[in-house]
Amino acid sequence: MRLSMVLLFAAGLAAPLTPALAAEIVVYSSRNEQLIKPMFDAYKKETGVTVKFITDKEGPLMARLKAEGKNTPADILMTVDAGNLWQASKEDLLRPVNSKVLMANIPAHLRDPGNEWFGLSVRARTIVYNTNKVKPGELSSYEDLASPKWKGRLCLRTSKKVYNQSLVAMMIHEYGEEKTEQIVRGWVANLATEPLPDDTKAMEAVAAGLCDATVVNTYYFGRLMGKNANLPLAIFWPNQNLKANNAGVHVNISGAGVTRHSRNEAEAVKLLEWLSSAHVQGYYADVNMEYPANPKVKPHQAVAAWGTFKPNLINVSEAGKLQTRAVMLMDRAGYK
Numbered sequence: 001m002r003l004s005m006v007l008l009f010a011a012g013l014a015a016p017l018t019p020a021l022a023a024e025i026v027v028y029s030s031r032n033e034q035l036i037k038p039m040f041d042a043y044k045k046e047t048g049v050t051v052k053f054i055t056d057k058e059g060p061l062m063a064r065l066k067a068e069g070k071n072t073p074a075d076i077l078m079t080v081d082a083g084n085l086w087q088a089s090k091e092d093l094l095r096p097v098n099s100k101v102l103m104a105n106i107p108a109h110l111r112d113p114g115n116e117w118f119g120l121s122v123r124a125r126t127i128v129y130n131t132n133k134v135k136p137g138e139l140s141s142y143e144d145l146a147s148p149k150w151k152g153r154l155c156l157r158t159s160k161k162v163y164n165q166s167l168v169a170m171m172i173h174e175y176g177e178e179k180t181e182q183i184v185r186g187w188v189a190n191l192a193t194e195p196l197p198d199d200t201k202a203m204e205a206v207a208a209g210l211c212d213a214t215v216v217n218t219y220y221f222g223r224l225m226g227k228n229a230n231l232p233l234a235i236f237w238p239n240q241n242l243k244a245n246n247a248g249v250h251v252n253i254s255g256a257g258v259t260r261h262s263r264n265e266a267e268a269v270k271l272l273e274w275l276s277s278a279h280v281q282g283y284y285a286d287v288n289m290e291y292p293a294n295p296k297v298k299p300h301q302a303v304a305a306w307g308t309f310k311p312n313l314i315n316v317s318e319a320g321k322l323q324t325r326a327v328m329l330m331d332r333a334g335y336k
């Protein structure tokens, strides 16, 4: 009894001396250590706040958040693809945050309409073609890759990847299921080979002449050309006729949200605001050859060299909403 009284008293005395805000927050991240650690080190220097992190694939991270529930040490979930963030929000792993800074820094189509997650970088999923075999004038849109002139000339990454699920989900949003299924069937009919396991393998197949064109995220193009600038590959920006449906290049995000059970909401929001700010956005995008989400910041010159494009401005959360239907549609269309 006495002891606990003493402890309570001591705790009461100590309370005003501890800082009002935590000096440490925890991030669960599917972005890997080499991309995030230098940023969090810079944050510590600027603010004194330590950012601890755990990296893993998004599936295990979300399962962990769910299993830990109220006891989770995580304040922020950081991952790629709006489909994943949408899923986290749907499973009640995130909470809405009210931040004028995030609203001002991140365009509306790159964040959750319910403010549970925010895009921090933009990735463009576009056409890459073999420059020895294709003239850019032959290319026009994602849906045109379904036309008979591409028979036996197309390579695609597997439909199991969320990037393709999001792309098809956005097409369903734009065209409806019937037309989108026709398009996906056309792609499958045009395949030169079975779907490939990743974007890099798809581009390597194009470079090797196994097929003439594919659809990939541009940062993989940047990495591959960085290793071998002589590959006969180039980027094409599709769907630039803005009068058409499905106007603009399909863009997705990497992003983050504050966890449902964070005990440091104010500090977590501050970190997100810092990540969205003009002086950090260049770095956040450049380390992975992505595009800044904050429109005040220009892409790295190596990325800018790929040319400018008009992005599709549909809210990226639609990719999440329509993901299940996209997966079923690709299955029906025989896209493995």
Ligand code: FE
Residues within 6 Å of the ligand: 217
């Ligand atoms: Fe990726």
